[in-house]
Amino acid sequence: MSQSQNYPLLSVPTGKLQISESPSNNADTDGEAIFLSLVIPTYKERDNIKNVVKILSQVLDECISGRYELIVVDDDSPDRTWEVAQSLMEEYPQLRVMRRQQERGLSSAVIRGWQAARGNILGVIDGDLQHPPEVLTQLVTEIEQGADLALASRHIEGGGVSSWSIVRRFLSRGAQVLGLIILPSVLGRVSDPMSGYFMVRRNAIAGAILNPVGYKILLEVIGRGRVGAIAEVGYVFCERKEGESKVTWKQYVDYLHHLLKLRLSTGHLGTVSKFSQNMGFPIGRFLRFGLVGLSGVFVDMAVLYLLSDPTTLALPLTRSKIIAGEIAIFNNFLWNDAWTFADVSMQQQEWRQRLKRFLKFNVICLAGLVLNVLILNLVFNFILPNRYIANLIAIAVATIWNFWVNLKLSWRVTDVK
Template sequence: MGIYQPNQVLPVPSGPLQIPAIQTFGSTFVHAGTSLIYFSLVIPTYNECRNIQSIVEKLSQLLDGILPGNYELIVVDDDSPDRTWEVALSLTPEYPQLRVMRREEERGLSTAVIRGWQAAQGEVLGVIDADLQHPPETLLQLLAEIQRGADLAAASRHVGEGGVSDWSVVRRFLSRGAQTLGLVILPGVVGRVSDPMSGYFMVRRTCIAGKTMNPAGYKILIEVLGRGDIRWIGEVGYVFQERQEGDSKVTWKQYIEYLQHLLRLRFARWPMGKFLRFGIVGFSGVFVNMGVLYVLFDILGLGLTRSLIVAGELAIISNFLWNDLWTFGDISKRQPGSRQRLKRLLKFNTICLMGLILNVLLVNLLFNVLGMNKYLANLIAIATVTLWNFWINMKLSWRVTDVK
């Protein structure tokens, strides 16, 4: 544990949004082992001068009772016109665990949280809103989940006794709609928690240390889930309170940023380099198919059906060889031998044939049922099947197996 010494405004970290494994930036503590303190709670603020004293007082009372001298509160203020940072700084003599950062260049809640974590000393990192819409008492339950072994503990409006105090039908609809959109675009991340829109949670430093963050807007939890090594998640129900002081900062801009964030994480998890190579190889297969068809049907006089089958199969084999050598060459090198290559070829062939069936079904659905233009329908079907072929082949044909 460390000994706190009063300090002035914390310097703002610069460079990549990356949490260090062991904190040294802006340290005002004395090292006594690999961990300085147990818990660091970031409070991002903008024009919260009327709420900051109350939230600091409530949090300090709670944490002094369970982690005396073993926590810190970090107010990260985006240079508020109401000088929230100055009000927070005036509280430091009374609350020695309080630290204050004033950001004059950067803006945004998500980056404020990460900059706060970069300067934090704790092995457990947390975030809470300054407007008292997140009940401070829930911290005790979140810390209990971490102490039980959870990698991340999130406060949720959708479990146990959770809920919202006085939301309009429109706001409830927008909140649920945003969650549903997240499940469609990024199910493997958003679907891990019941309330992915929550801004009230804590996470072990080791789970996100060294990860470069790239958040957008207000939803930092999705970024942590998407980029961190999170295994065990604990959730605690809470009732989202109405703001007592100050103005709400939720606008349509935040919903647009949320969508951008989802897409950014979606494509960050998609290997674009491999996908582009896969597309180039697939395009080359068209020429193989057409060339073989011309030779067999027009020159050698073979029947059309047999020519189409042979041309299609040779194009598939050509695509496989190029993908095995180039697109997924890094994986193929780890699976040498003719037996392994044959297994990959058989899987690739089967998946491509399934893709052909999918293409036919989609064209018929779009053209015959929905009345779409046949060329547009075929273009959509080709794009869909290309994505299908790439993703399924990556998951089944080219994956590391039988390697010690």
């Protein structure tokens, strides 16, 4: 029998990204209770993983020997990182390995690892040694002293970054400031909300349905969990010595997307969102539709200027407005198809189906324009003789009309051959 058969891989949990109240088996093979389950999400870390497991084991053996487990969750790396990790299981009995072949993403990898964990304290650390392992001892101490969440931070005393460029420092701080504006109740609780190095009590997040975007799972834990006391420990973020960096511009886009999702699904806005969903009106989708409509206003104005201004093409105003309006409609359709109603359009990607949606969108927008004019005149002549307030009311009604009818007619799930 091969070594791999002697030390099988963990089964990948399925279903909702939700942590159970208690692990099914809170003991290792020797019957000792597991205190900490530390997840190491990996992708193409073949050159790092052996050293990572060795160093983490040495550090944790000094403070909680026999009371921890390391869970490597690999996203089916082409360099077969999972296979290298599996080969280490004989030498490190506290090591468990999961190979995900159907899912991708660091945040969901962490949660899947936590779902398979046996400890009452759940942790995460990068698999590239950019998070100094010796800080684990301090995090464990903070948890043992009563913290619900122990976080390694780059932005308190003892923390920092080793050799980041000015641009990367600016983006990191800018992302933090933006987060404080959008979601102060979450980001205001910690100094380093973009950290991916922390421990949390199982009962602080158990039962919550997590829905992370991108790499920043800490936002999800604080935003959706029941996290009380938070402790922070300073650490210096190190540059990787082996493997490839995973940081790209997409991570910042995912971060912004995640902030907006949490803003819409938690607190007072979350309550409104849930109520609207129960009433059959998806407010999150409506807000995306509104943002797309705002972009259409800018497109319309820009094209109208280019076509009609005396200093440019100087075309007749009516002709320019018709062209500008149609280009704005086309802009809005593309964004709505790719973003607002992406879940539907992905199921119907044939060009005939897209053309059909576009034609419907045009007709509905034209009807919305007619409705806008009617409401404007009705409000101005019979209710409120203020043309600007009347226009705002007309725009609001037309926007709701455009969204609701497009939702029901243009972007609807139909049978796809």
